[in-house]
Amino acid sequence: MKSIRIAAGAGYAGDRIEPALDSICRGNADYLIFECLAERTIALAQKEKLADPAKGYNPLLEYRMQKVLPLLHEHPVKIITNMGAANPLAAAEKVRQMAKQEGLHLQVAAVLGDDVLERLNDYGDLPLMETGAPLRTLGNSVVSANAYLGAKGISAALAAGADIVITGRVADPCLVSGPLMAEFQKSYDDADFLGKTIVAGHLLECAGQVTGGYFADPGEKDVPELWNLGFPILTFSENGDLLLEKLPGTGGLLNEATVKEQLLYEIQNPAEYLTPDVVADFTGITVQQQGEKVLVRGATGRPKTGLLKTSVGYRDGYIGEGEISYGGHNCTRRAQLAETVLRHRFTLLGLALREVRFDLLGVNSLYGPAAGVFAPPQLAEVRLRVAARTADEETAAAIGREVEALYVNGPAGGGGARSRVTSVVSVASVLLPQQEVQVMLHGLKGEPYEIV
Amino acid sequence: MKLFELAHSRTGDKGNISTISVIANHAGDYETLQKAVTAEKVLALFAPLGATKAERYELPKLAALNFVLTGTLGGGVTRSLALDAHGKALSGLLLELEV
Numbered sequence: 107m108k109s110i111r112i113a114a115g116a117g118y119a120g121d122r123i124e125p126a127l128d129s130i131c132r133g134n135a136d137y138l139i140f141e142c143l144a145e146r147t148i149a150l151a152q153k154e155k156l157a158d159p160a161k162g163y164n165p166l167l168e169y170r171m172q173k174v175l176p177l178l179h180e181h182p183v184k185i186i187t188n189m190g191a192a193n194p195l196a197a198a199e200k201v202r203q204m205a206k207q208e209g210l211h212l213q214v215a216a217v218l219g220d221d222v223l224e225r226l227n228d229y230g231d232l233p234l235m236e237t238g239a240p241l242r243t244l245g246n247s248v249v250s251a252n253a254y255l256g257a258k259g260i261s262a263a264l265a266a267g268a269d270i271v272i273t274g275r276v277a278d279p280c281l282v283s284g285p286l287m288a289e290f291q292k293s294y295d296d297a298d299f300l301g302k303t304i305v306a307g308h309l310l311e312c313a314g315q316v317t318g319g320y321f322a323d324p325g326e327k328d329v330p331e332l333w334n335l336g337f338p339i340l341t342f343s344e345n346g347d348l349l350l351e352k353l354p355g356t357g358g359l360l361n362e363a364t365v366k367e368q369l370l371y372e373i374q375n376p377a378e379y380l381t382p383d384v385v386a387d388f389t390g391i392t393v394q395q396q397g398e399k400v401l402v403r404g405a406t407g408r409p410k411t412g413l414l415k416t417s418v419g420y421r422d423g424y425i426g427e428g429e430i431s432y433g434g435h436n437c438t439r440r441a442q443l444a445e446t447v448l449r450h451r452f453t454l455l456g457l458a459l460r461e462v463r464f465d466l467l468g469v470n471s472l473y474g475p476a477a478g479v480f481a482p483p484q485l486a487e488v489r490l491r492v493a494a495r496t497a498d499e500e501t502a503a504a505i506g507r508e509v510e511a512l513y514v515n516g517p518a519g520g521g522g523a524r525s526r527v528t529s530v531v532s533v534a535s536v537l538l539p540q541q542e543v544q545v546m547l548h549g550l551k552g553e554p555y556e557i558v
Numbered sequence: 559m560k561l562f563e564l565a566h567s568r569t570g571d572k573g574n575i576s577t578i579s580v581i582a583n584h585a586g587d588y589e590t591l592q593k594a595v596t597a598e599k600v601l602a603l604f605a606p607l608g609a610t611k612a613e614r615y616e617l618p619k620l621a622a623l624n625f626v627l628t629g630t631l632g633g634g635v636t637r638s639l640a641l642d643a644h645g646k647a648l649s650g651l652l653l654e655l656e657v
Contacts, residue, residue, distance in 0.1 A: 370579035372570030475606035
């Protein structure tokens with residue numbers, strides 16, 4: 107029975123590179139996947155592209171390719187990545203140049219069509235999934251709009267001979283579905299098969315999170331050599347069974363527990379995992395240890411909804427933050443006094459704050475008033491944090507300044523003040539009918555061409 | 559007994575929604591979890607954090623439950639004022655549940 111090996115090379119934009127290089131050299135992989143696009147990343151990348159039309163792709167693209175390309179002479183693995191972010195065309199051109207310099211004759215394809223910003227005015231009536239308000243209420247604050255594409259652009263690029271496929275926004279698991287659909291030449295009407303490829307993609311898309319990352323809990327769930335975490339490689343068989351492994355000699359942990367945690371990660375209704383090409387059903391899945399490897403089987407699928415989730419990035423004001431620490435006897439009460447001082451100061455200065463939040467780090471910053479379920483410990487130190495949402499940058503900066511002023515004017519022994527201002531780009535979502543989005547390929551046959 | 563004695567857990571986020579799995583350490587304890595970790599109890603635990611809704615999904619083949627919480631993330635990772643804007647630490651609260 108035919109099988110394909112796919113390795114995970116990155117689970118987020120800034121991930122480590124060494125595990126990917128190890129998988130290229132020792133993993134005998136057919137494909138390597140770099141998933142580098144969080145919900146908001148593309149909106150920030152769009153701002154970079156506006157400032158410089160040659161930018162707007164993942165800032166680590168060149169760094170990664172400098173390390174990866176020289177290895178491809180001996181290990182010709184194909185690469186699929188969403189490092190194109192807001193500018194897959196520029197990213198593909200960059201990689202093409204780098205490959206040429208390395209003496210590699212590689213076909214580099216860009217998948218386009220996710221960027222629907224220019225046509226957004228046509229969709230003003232669509233309700234935002236978060237609030238129900240119409241899209242047009244975001245007005246001119248919108249900076250980006252990207253539909254989540256499915257796997258078709260990737261599988262078509264591979265079928266046309268691409269060695270490297272660079273996308274912008276595609277649904278993360280489709281980075282894996284794409285090569286599997288191309289390799290096994292299945293129909294996109296085969297919902298069960300698609301569902302199995304989606305599970306494969308879902309398990310690889312966060313890379314080290316299935317091999318012991320985001321898992322270790324000393325004494326409860328120990329993970330060996332977390333500093334040397336091996337990334338997963340899966341073998342996908344034509345019957346849809348998938349076998350996960352990590353390379354011998356790497357750190358980390360791969361067992362039923364790590365796989366189950368990642369299988370359910372970010373999943374809402376496990377019977378209805380919505381993706382552009384299929385509604386995947388996880389409820390029939392079994393996870394079974396097989397020696398050092400873990401076998402996952404039993405996913406199914408139902409026909410797609412015909413709607414594409416589309417992320418709309420919009421400017422959403424500023425967040426001003428400040429922090430300061432207090433230690434020793436009575437430190438919690440001094441931190442609380444600092445909070446009282448700040449609240450008075452914000453009022454005296456007439457700061458226009460849309461929302462303000464105070465935390466005591468070590469006490470209630472993670473669980474707020476729900477932290478009462480834990481017995482209060484004797485604290486050697488606490489750190490007060492304030493964060494406030496503002497319309498303008500100046501007001502946001504005043505938050506941190508007022509925290510720093512506590513050094514001299516606040517309670518006894520305040521130390522380590524830090525402040526920060528963040529320009530906020532938030533993300534809202536709408537559902538676009540699939541026929542509104544045309545997937546295009548670029549870089550294989552000269553001119554861009556559309557695929558169905 | 560605390561839930562962490564029977565199960566492990568991982569938190570994820572999708573927009574303003576938090577997803578938290580509860581996975582039995584030993585598959586034989588799944589029925590105990592099913593009885594003890596109800597959506598009502600989980601909602602009550604997270605209500606002080608702003609939770610307005612808790613849905614529970616059952617995965618007997620994985621000996622796991624999956625919870626979907628609305629209201630705990632302060633607008634989601636892109637705009638929340640919280641230090642842990644993803645809510646990555648929320649599984650640590652769920653595992654404190656008395657079962």
